[in-house]
Amino acid sequence: MRNIDDYRAIVGDSVVDNLYLLARQLGGTVVQNINSTATGGGVAEILNRMIPLLNQLGINAHWDVIKGGEKFFNITKKFHNALHGVETDFSPDELEHFLAVNHQNAVEMNLYGDIIFIHDPQPIALIERRPEIGRNWIWRCHIDFSRPQNDLWLFLKNYIERYDTAVFSAPAFARNLSVPQVLIAPSIDPLSDKNRDLTEQEVQGVMEKFGIDPEKPTVTQISRFDYLKDPVGVINAWKLVKKYIDCQLVLAGGGATDDPEGEQVLREVQEAANNDKDIFVLQLPAGSDFEINALVRGSSVVLQKSLREGFGLTVSEALWKERPVIAGAVGGIPLQITHKYSGILTRSIDGTAFWIKQLLNEPEFAARLAKNGKEHIKNNYLITRHIKDYLLTFLSLFHKDDVNFFH
């Protein structure tokens, strides 16, 4: 298990010292995190990393999971789509079932935290216990909330406004609410397999395993096979570059598995790749973090040509590895990249091709972008900053002035 002090070597002593200073102000406050799954998905991943670190800092952090059957999770999956702006109908029965499962959990669960920290919409209605037990309640929304379907938004708003604070991941997700809204961006863990330093041999080994020539310039996009990540657009941009520069393209992502749309996108990608020996379409199994890390580190340029994006942590992951990144100017990506300073923002296939050529032809400029990008991620998007924001949010429940002193 990682120790909070292991991060000193990466972010410096003062950052970790400040976490201890903050945690000390909270004494042994009991923070009870509640979400809907112990495994799989970004929320479980971040809680798995975060809970031990919070405990090492002296916070009494716990994590509990609500129970729900298949019907409940089908409904909450529909919530997820509707919050992403996909037109979705909800029957009264579905909303009733959602509330009934929440009520059942609210009755059966031991809600013991000084702070009850609810993650995402699935357990949102546990707040019904508040009049009876009091406590401090935070609702943390991890998903893209920029275009929620209106009827669902109104349904959820009724619950969100009973919390002390709501937490969102990007400024665009903020809503008109009667309770304070806090901005906490997601983060990456620099010590995880996906992000830790690798040796040159490790990187080369992975490149060779996939048949990629380590001597030839490589352009890479890591993402699911999803229309919104525009993998076919990436191939078209690369083809424009290939006319002038001999380079390879790697498109690596999770397998299509049970996602019918994913399979369709993959077919279209393979069609566009047309068996070109310089295009590597890699379907990586779950748990391929080490391979993804190596592929990014072995790349000359990393793309994230998204058409829509939540936060886009793959950008942070590539910048952290000091790679020059070209990414779509959507969602949270402009927060991570300042154009021509810490990376390149594009809006079209032609623009993407133009900048790939520029960066491959001007490696010194590319290296400067990459260096600035890494510093930006180090200062703003590592897990230590995420922990700091959580500790500040906890403190903000008890100290409500604009400037709060701790002598």
Add this chain to the structure above:
Amino acid sequence: MANLFHFYTEMGLVELLGKKAKNLAELLEGIRTVPGSCIYHHTHKFLKQHHFLSPEPPNDFAYWTGSVFGDELLSETLAAVDIIQFRSIRNLREKFITTIEEHLNQGFEDRNVFSGYEFHFMSSRSFVIKTGDEAGNLQEFLQIIKKIDTHALYFHIFEARIRLERADNDFSYWLASELGENELARRIAHIDPYTITLEGLRKKIVNLIEERLHA
């Protein structure tokens, strides 16, 4: 014997106001009505977010009007607002209001940016914590300045002046009132901290103190 200088560090929590602007008129209206903590956030965020690198545009209003809205002249004028001259957020807000008003009155075009490119108003809440470091003389002060977290430098130089409306930055005040180091205090107060990184600021203060000690 001088009263000790107690060092504090500052950490900020960003709050979202759920209010956004898609054109200059809405930006102006927002600047007029948002809480002072919002003006403070948008004029000081860059200092902390980019402090290890070269200085960035010094405020979010300048950044958005230039890089997003595309009015380079207004952006440059907003970037040039000399924040060090303002003793309170109230006065600073007025300056931004008159700058944008004058620009619009000169007939420069206002228009809507594309959806997704709006300016989002945010505010900042500060949590100021005693670090345990304390200095009783110039030598001790220097040693702490050399190693202290940049957030502590930030608090004593920026936040103390404009947000807490103290007469001067905390360092200059203590050096003059407790150590009688009036000239050193004046020279530190004379640095424009808004046009330098926090690490650059640290170096300048260290140099000034070392010069004084070796004089």
